[in-house]
Amino acid sequence: MGQRKIFALTLAGKRVWSSVGDEVSESEVSSLTGLCTAVMGVCEQQGETIRSVSCGSGRIVCARRGELVFVAAGSSDCEAYLARELEYAYEAMLMALTSRVHKVLASSPGYDVKELLGSTGTVLSSLEAWGRTRPEPFLGAARAARLEASRRAQLAHVLASARKISGDLLVFGVALCGDAVLSVLQPTPTIERRLRSTDLLLLANYVRSQRAALVAAESSWLPLCLPRFDERGYFHAFVAYLDPAVDLCLVLVAADDKPETFATLRNVSKAIENALLRDGVLDALRDAAVEDYRAADRIAETAKADHFIFSRRRPLAAQPPKEPRAELALAQCLSARAVGTHHWAHYHALALRLRCGSAQPQHALATDPNTSAHDLFEAPLAASLVYATSNARTYFALTAPNFELYATFASLAPASDLAKRTHHILSLIKLEEPAFFFDPVSY
C-alpha cells in the first residue's frame, strides 16, 4: 500500500481529486474505490457506517460526506490521522465549491466535479502536502507569527480602522506572513457563528497554494467559502501582497462579489499599507517574517529540546473553568522548525493515547512542587501527559484545557528531567505570550 494516497469520488465512483494527481491510472484506482463504495453500500444497507478497513500493515479509511466519498489508503498512518486528513480534504473542497456541490450531484449523479473543481484542485493538493510536513493541520490550529505586542496592537488598530472606512463591507481581515497569521479582524464571535481556526488554516493554505498567481498580480479577487463559518455560500477575498519578498500578505474578505466592493477594498488596502508604512509597522512585520521560526527555535535550544509544538486553545491567562468568551478564542500554534517529519507520527500516537484516556493526570510535572504547572496552567488537575521513547529520543505530550504541548528530546532522560525541560518551554512561552499569539480584533 506504501505511500499515503487520498481520493475524493462521487457516489457514482467518478474521481474528483486525488493526492497523487493522474500518476495513478483510473483502472488502478477503480479497484480501491470500487471496494470502498461497495463495502460502504453494504454497511449503509445494514444501517451501519464503515470507518476503515485493515489489510496487513495497510489501512483504508473511508468517509461519506453528502454526495461525495473520501478514501485514504496508507501503511504508516493510523486511522484517526487518515480520518482527519479526509476531513481536511472535504473542507478544502467546500472552500472551493461550497456545499452546493451536493445539490449538483444529487440532481446529476454523473456530473464531472473534477471539471468543476478545475484549478482549485491545487488547494487540496497543497493542503495534503502541508499535512505531511507541518504541524498546523495536525493540531487544527493556525500558526501565529511572533510580533512585538506594541506592533501587534498597532496592526490590530489599523485593521479595526479599515473595517470602519470600508463602510462595513469588510467582514474578515487577515494579515499573513507566509502561512503564519499576524492578526485577524472578525465579527464578534458567538457559539453558533464564529471564525474557526480550521477556516483560518484553510484560508492560509488557499493563499499559499495560489502564491505564484497572487504575487504576479497587483491584487486578486477570489471567491472562497469558509466552510466552518458557513458552508453554503461564497465570500469574496481581496488578496494583495504587501511585500512578496517576505510573503507579507493582506486578505480582506467581503460578503459580496461586486467590482465596486473590490474597488473599495483596494482603496482600504492602500490605506492600510500607507498607515503601516508611515508608522514603521511594515518594517516590524517584515522583521517578523524574517524571524519566523527563530524565536521558537531559541526556546527549544534553551530547554534542550530537539523540537516542540505548542497549541494555545485560548489565552493562558484566561480563567479556564467556564468563561464563555474564552471558548470562542481561535486556536493558534507555535512551532520550532522541524527537521524531518518523524515527530508527527509520534506526536499523533501520543495525542491518541491522551484522547483514549491512557494519560497520567497526576504525573511528575503536575505534582512536583519545583516544577509545578499550577502557575502556568491554572488547572493542574486537568493536565494530562504521556511520553514514549524511540530511537534514543523521548517524545512527550502534555494537554491542559487551554493548550497542548508536544516535544521531542534527544535523550532517554528521567521523567523529572523531562518535566523540568517541559516546564522551561512553557514558562518561556508564557513569558512572551503577547508576542507569540494574537488576540483577534472583533467588531
Place this chain on the structure above:
Amino acid sequence: MTEKSKVKEVKVVLLGDTGVGKSSLAQRFVTNNFKPYCETTIGASFMSKIVVVDGKHLKCQIWDTAGQEKYHSLAPMYYRGAAVAILVYDMTSAKSFEKLKEWARELRTQGPTEIILAVAGNKSDLEDRREVDTGVAQTYADDIGAAFFETSAKDDRNVSDLFTAMAGRVPAAASPADGFRIDAHVPRREQTPKRKSCC
C-alpha cells in the same frame, strides 16, 4: 495641476477560454515577464500600468478573468464597467476560437454598448501548431468591429502594441482619488488594558 492628477484611467478586461494565455499577456505587458507554467487564474486578478499615448498618461487597469466555465457567471461584473474588452484565443486551438465567438456574442447582447473590442490570437510563437488561420480570425474581427492582433506573450510579440493601441482609443475618464487614510497610532484608551471587576 500635478502630473499625477493628469493620469486617466482605462479599464480593460481580458476574456477567453481557460489556458489561452490571458494572464501571461497581462503579466508580459505589466511586468515584462513570462513564466512558461502559469497557474490557472481563480476568480480574477487585477493589474495596472501607466502608458503614454500621444503624450498623454493613461493608467490601464486590467482585469484578468478566470477562463474556466465555473467562473463564467462572474464575468459580467468585470466587463460591465470596462472600456476595452480583449478577447483572447489560442491560435493552436480552434476550440478556443469558437469560445471567443461565444464571448463576443455575449458582449454584444449584455456588454456595454460603447465597449471597444480587440481579438488577440495568442501563442503565435507556436506557428507549427497553428489551428486558426490569420485570415479567418482577421475577417471575424472585422465583422464584429474589433481590432486584431496576433500575439506571443512568450516572445513578447505585439503585446505592448495591443494594450497601448486599445487604451489610446478610449475617451478616458478622470482617475478617482483614493480618499482613505488610516493612522496606525493606537489611541491611548486602546492601549490601557481594561480593568476587570473582582466581583
